[in-house]
Amino acid sequence: MSTLHVLSHSPFGDSRLASCLRILGDHDALLLCGDAAYALQPGTLPFDTLQAGGCKVFVLAEDAQARALAIPGWAEAVDYPAFVELSIQHDKVNSWL
Numbered sequence: 001m002s003t004l005h006v007l008s009h010s011p012f013g014d015s016r017l018a019s020c021l022r023i024l025g026d027h028d029a030l031l032l033c034g035d036a037a038y039a040l041q042p043g044t045l046p047f048d049t050l051q052a053g054g055c056k057v058f059v060l061a062e063d064a065q066a067r068a069l070a071i072p073g074w075a076e077a078v079d080y081p082a083f084v085e086l087s088i089q090h091d092k093v094n095s096w097l
Contacts, residue, residue, distance in 0.1 A: 002027035004090040008034035008097075011046035016096045021053060029056040031078070031086060037063040040072060050075070058086060 005028060011017040017039060020030065030050075032039055037059050039046035050057055051074055061077035064070075071077045078086065087093050 001025075001091045002029070002089075003092045003094050004029050004031060004086050006031045006033065006093060006095045007036035007039075008095075010035035011039040012044075017046055017049075020096055021049065021055070024053075024055050029058060029086065029090065031058045031060070031083065032075075033060040033063050033083075035067075037067050037069055040064060040069045040075060042070075042072070047072075058082075 003025065005020050005024065007016055007020060007030065009016055013035075017036070024030065039050060040059060041047055051072065057075040058078050059071060059075055060083065061071075061079055064077060
């Protein structure tokens with residue numbers, strides 16, 4: 001069983017990202033949207049943690065673009081139709097509100 005974890009809050013304001021990463025399963029994926037895209041800032045702890053974590057990371061392309069963030073090779077930019085497709089591909093969707 002796989003879960004798509006959706007984060008929308010900045011990784012610098014609370015511990016949602018760290019909590020999420022602790023429970024990610026082998027078949028789970030992480031989608032960064034909104035201010036969660038700031039986790040892709042190189043040289044930060046969230047960036048280093050995601051890069052080393054080996055989990056499948058997606059980011060909404062328009063949110064990364066709005067924040068002038070480059071998409072690293074270990075993450076994949078998606079649009080809203082692809083977000084819907086990811087939701088369908090996984091057994092559950094967990095939004096970290």
